[in-house]
Amino acid sequence: MSQTRFTELKNSVDRVIHALEGRFTQGVSPASLTLAYLDWLIHLGHSPGKISELMENVVRKHQAYLVWSARAASDPNLPPLIEPRTQDRRFDKPAWSNFPFNTIAQGFLLHEQWWHYATTGIPGVSRHHENVVYFAARQWLDMMSPTNFPTTNPEIINRAVETAGNSLYQGLQNLLEDLQAYTLGSTRECKEYCVGENLAVTEGQVVYRNNLIELIQYSPKTASVYAEPILIVPAWIMKYYILDLSPHNSMVRYLVEQGHTVFMISWHNPDAEDRDLAMKDYINRGVRDALKAINAILPERKVHAAGYCLGGTLLATTAAALARDEDERLASISLFTAQTDFTDAGELMLFIDESQLSYMEDMMWDRGYLDTSQMAGAFTLLRSYDLLWSRIVSEYLLGERPSMNDLMVWNSDSTRMPYKMHTQYLKRMFLRNDLASGRFIVDDRPVSLRDIRVPIFCVATEKDHVAPWRSVYKLHSLVRTDLTFVLTSGGHNAGIVSEPGHPRRSYRLALNRVEDKYISPDEWLNRYAKQEGSWWEPWSTWLAERSGAQTEPPSMGNTDAGYAPICAAPGLYVFEK
Known part of the structure; x- marks a missing residue:
């Protein structure tokens, strides 16, 4: 056996072991956790001042807690000793103000507060390791909460x-x-909701299909339509129909009722045979092939392109490549909860370091995809x-x-991620931040978001755990074009599915022109007031203002150009399990 073959065999053994481990650890690398713990423990052991503060904190806070508990036994209206965090709703119910449950809740909050102090602010601990240790402590505390x-x-x-x-x-x-x-x-x-029956039911036709996408063209709802069509690029981590849920909250239906011609990409759900699909395939066979089809169906018309989550990152990358090559097919870009700078990408970064990515790569290598x-x-x-x-x-x-x-039914209808593409995405985007740094390679040359000149409409959500709004806001520092930024209420999904008439919805909106000076996200938050209602309405107006005169609705597909309708929406790929 050659030395190369022997090395490959040993590497395969390592990968199989890691893949088997990953099924029990939910993909979390034990080595990554151990490194973070040792970094924290060693530096804590070399910080006698911090240790003495922790010990003094224990004695002082417990003395106060014992005195408070004695008073609380006879006074249920006694103000709490420790206020829970703003987002902590575990002890909101009135029953928790009665003895002895009020003392149980306060005792837990006391320990939670102490562990926060113990796992943060240790001199010398790397920021990433500190976040991992604090996160692990929080998971343990969440499990031991008296509410459970x-x-x-x-x-x-x-x-x-x-x-x-x-x-x-x-x-x-x-x-x-x-x-x-x-x-x-x-x-x-769930028998109440079914794709094709009361989910993803906006009328349309699949007008193009390759081994990665189906392109859906939706039927017009108005006598005339804006000349420029809209292409929506959804995330491939889930099915596209979050943007075409029930008829009352379908973004697609809303857009066609406003007079827009809408195209939607529906991604193929990859399996082991698709392990070598790469980022370039999602750019070329995804966005570029969709644009090619739209250009054939609607010749000589520019396209308003919109991308959601991963689809937004992919769209921004593709748009930068088009701008670099002086391809002017895009009329505007809209990005929904899409990150382009990953330096502060929220708590997902807890799972992103060299050890973690190596471990995840071995897990995907085993099956050819991330389950x-x-x-x-x-x-x-x-x-x-x-x-x-x-x-x-x-x-x-x-x-x-x-x-x-x-929305719950859609959330349970998840998809897989091919081995090669997901490895490239995590390493290039999350770990190395190549897109924001101008190092991401498309067609053997780097792309830069600074080349984009078409106007951008960027939406972030207040309670986003996947793409924190301050991270999405970093787009202001990366582009040299007019950027309309919207911060809407809700989370990563519910904030986007925010149809007009939805109760308790609000948003902030501001235009930053290319000549305007940069302001920080916190300053932006204080400067612009909330507006009640759905952000869909100002977005539709924004699109209309950047569109030409209305015209007759186009035909469905273009048979003469080789894009005859294939089947009715929602197509076949959306049903792949």
């Missing part, structure tokens, strides 16, 4: 008494039902209270089953 246990949660006790124990019985039935579904490799069925369960595990950890522990309490201890809605 029947004997320390007054809501569970009261519900059990009120229902004569039926809530616990129903919770057991819910648990057994979910265990059965998990064993069979399925999810809880949906591994991605779901990372997002669940980021919001463990909302996505895990509160669900366990609600469904298994309180016996409540939340009714499914269209």
Whole structure:
């Protein structure tokens, strides 16, 4: 056996071991966690001043807690000793103000506060390792919260008494039902929503298909339409129909009713055979092929392009390449919760370092793709209270089953990520930040967002855990064109699906012209007031102002140009499991 072959064999053994480990660790690298822990522990051990502060903090805070607890036993209206974080809703219910549960909650918050102080501010610890250690401590504390246990949660006790124990019985039935579904490799069925029946039902035709995308052209709803069509590039991490959910909250339906001709990319769900699909394939066989088809169907018309999440990052990259090559097919660019600078990409960066990416790469090498369960595990950890522990309490201890809605059904319809593309994306974008630094290579040459000259409409959401709005805001420093920035209420998904008439929706909006000076995100936040309503409406107006005169609706596809309709929307790729 040659030395090269022997080395490949040893590397394969390592990869298989890492892939097997990853199925039990939800894709988290043990080496990465260990390095972070040792960095924190060693520096803490060499900081006697910090240790003495921690010890003094324990004594002083516990003395105050004991005095407060004695008073709280007879005074349920006593102000809390420790206020929970603004976003912490675990102890909001009135039952938590009664003794002894008020003292239990305050004792937990005291320990939570101490661990925050113990895991942060240690001199010498790298910022990344400090974030990882604090995150790990928070996961442990979330698991040990008194809200998660029947004997320390007054809501569970009261519900059990009120229902004569039926809530616990129903919770057991819910648990057994979910265990059965998990064993069979399925999810809880929702019969109320079905793709093609009441989800993704805006009328249209698939007018182009290759091995990576289907291009859907939607039927017009108005007697005349704006000359320039819209191409929407969704994220390929999930199915496209988040932008075409139910008829009442479909962005696609809203746009066609406003007189726009809309095209949508529907991505193929990759499997092991697609392991070598790369970023260049998503650019060329994705966005560029879609633009080519639209140019054939609607010759000599520029295109308003919109990208959501990963699709927005891909669109920005493609637009920079088009601008570099003096290709002027785009009329404008709209980006929804899309990051272009990854230096402060939020808590997802906890899972991004050399050790973690090497580990994840081995996991994908084993199957040829990143499985949906591994991605779901990372997002669940980021919001463990909302996505895990509160669900366990609600469904298994309180016996409540939340009714499914269209967004929840879409959220469970996830896709896979091909090995080569996802490796390139994580290394080039997240780890090396090549796009923002002008080092990302398209067609053997680097691209720069500074080359883009068409106007940009950029949307971020206030409660985004995937693409934090301050990270999205960094686009201001990367482009030299007019940029309209919108900060809307809601999170990564619900903030985008924000149809007119949706209650409690608001947004901030401001135009930064190319000659305007830069202002920080916090200054921007203080300068521009909230406006009630949906950001879809100013976006539709923005598109209309940058479009030409209205004309007759185009035909569906163009048979003479080789783009005859293939099948009705939503097509075939959206049904791939």
